[in-house]
Amino acid sequence: METATLAKPALRIGPYAVDPPVVLAPMAGITNVAFRRLCGQYGAGLYVCEMITSRALVERDATTMHMITFDPSEQPRSMQLYGVDPATMGAAVRMIVEENLADHIDMNFGCPVPKVTRKGGGAALPFKRRLFGEIVRAAVRAAEPAGIPVTVKFRIGINDEHTTYLDAGRIAEAEGAVAVALHARTAAQRYSGQADWSAIARLKEHVTSIPVLGNGDIFSAADALRMVAETGCDGVVVGRGCLGRPWLFRDLQAAFAGQPVPDGPSLGEVAVVLRQHAELLTEHYGEDKGVRDLRKHMAWYLRGFPVGSELRQRFAMVSTLTELDDLLGGLDHTAEFPADADGPRGRQGSPAKVVLPEGWLNDPEDATVPAGAELMHSGG
Incomplete structure (x- = not known):
């Protein structure tokens, strides 16, 4: 703490x-x-x-x-x-x-x-x-x-x-x-x-x-x-x-606020959070898309906890709320928050040369709008 x-x-x-x-x-x-x-x-x-x-x-x-x-x-x-x-x-x-x-x-x-x-x-x-x-x-x-x-x-x-x-x-x-x-x-x-x-x-x-x-x-x-x-x-x-x-x-x-930072949640508490996340995604997207969208979060939620590889794989392929409930029931809800759950998570990758338009670095005062850079989709 x-x-x-x-x-x-x-x-x-x-x-x-x-x-x-x-x-x-x-x-x-x-x-x-x-x-x-x-x-x-x-x-x-x-x-x-x-x-x-x-x-x-x-x-x-x-x-x-x-x-x-x-x-x-x-x-x-x-x-x-x-x-x-x-x-x-x-x-x-x-x-x-x-x-x-x-x-x-x-x-x-x-x-x-x-x-x-x-x-x-x-x-x-x-x-x-x-x-x-x-x-x-x-x-x-x-x-x-x-x-x-x-x-x-x-x-x-x-x-x-x-x-x-x-x-x-x-x-x-x-x-x-x-x-x-x-x-x-x-x-x-x-x-x-x-x-x-x-x-x-x-x-x-x-x-x-x-x-x-x-x-x-x-x-x-x-x-x-x-x-x-x-x-x-x-x-x-x-x-x-x-x-x-x-x-x-x-x-x-x-x-x-200068207060003690709470201990991390048990696996049972994480299961409750995961289920609520599924409900909120279902409310936003519908069950099919919502539960599929949750798949990317599974490894992050379960990181460091004692969850077998087969069960992790099933979580990563979950398709319905009912299936999710069955999987959550198979977890050891008493497992304590692991010490190694902290630290970097998500995409890291490696450094790479930045691809730029030809001549981009020639004139920093050029106010020409770059051709074709306006995106017609959101979200990155």
């Missing part, structure tokens, strides 16, 4: 108090309304939906419109937008304002996926400083009439030779973003290696009028407190650390 020793920092995202100063990072295929509801039961904070592309929203793509489902309990409703064209971004935010679709907009400039960067989107885009500023400005101006706060998330840069985060922070601050978040890795690192928290500290020194949030390698409440202590950041963004562990937000709430 851990006991926190660090006083929590105050965090505001525009008009919204975020207490504790914890944000659930948007994760493709993960942070749908079901997972957000599940995490939100364990602690307060800001829970952001999956990445929504501005073009898909403006064109009312059916899948995208279903993805922006929010539970009535979610306040504020937080939507992450991806875009590469200031005009499309402005139109998307005006649509959000006019149709009251969200209360907070987070802009994604951190995606390292090759299909995105090869067209100049995601983590590649902040290199084009003028274009980056124009996109942020378009969102902020469109959001102003409704008082919707806009935040911006980005990475350290494309690679070690082309860092962009200090410029991105300065530009976002100047264009009216109310906070910035740094995933302390380059696009070339993807999710591998170790996040460079010292970059968060440098950004905090560089951006002084709005909150700076840190993201990367927070797998426990102790990690979050250490990041704040080491970097001076105003809050933390949690991504892979909560996969199969929605109770991490309970731990974070306790830690930032």
Whole structure:
């Protein structure tokens, strides 16, 4: 059991108090309304939906419109937008304002996926400083009439030779973003290696009028407190650390309140959480798609527990709620939370050269909208 020793920092995202100063990072295929509801039961904070592309929203793509489902309990409703064209971004935010679709907009400039960067989107885009500023400005101006706060998330840069985060922070601050978040890795690192928290500290020194949030390698409440202590950041963004562990937000709430962090759940308690996750996914997608969507979470939930390989394989292929109940009944519900369940989880992969459009690095002041980078699908 851990006991926190660090006083929590105050965090505001525009008009919204975020207490504790914890944000659930948007994760493709993960942070749908079901997972957000599940995490939100364990602690307060800001829970952001999956990445929504501005073009898909403006064109009312059916899948995208279903993805922006929010539970009535979610306040504020937080939507992450991806875009590469200031005009499309402005139109998307005006649509959000006019149709009251969200209360907070987070802009994604951190995606390292090759299909995105090869067209100049995601983590590649902040290199084009003028274009980056124009996109942020378009969102902020469109959001102003409704008082919707806009935040911006980005990475350290494309690679070690082309860092962009200090410029991105300065530009976002100047264009009216109310906070910035740094995933302390380059696009070339993807999710591998170790996040460079010292970059968060440098950004905090560089951006002084709005909150700076840190993201990367927070797998426990102790990690979050250490990041704040080491970097001076105003809050933390949690991504892979909560996969199969929605109770991490309970731990974070306790830690930032200076209270003892609860012990991890028994396997029986995990089974209850897993069953509730299945119910929430079924409510959102229907039983067939909902239970199939749960499969990707099974290894995360069961990590470190004494569950045989055959049973794990059956969990990974589960198709119905009835089948899930049978499998959950076969677990040893008395098994205690394993010590080795902490630590990195989810995708890590290995570093790789970032694929960019031809000539992308020639002129950082070029504000030309990259051809073909507007995505017609949401979620990454």
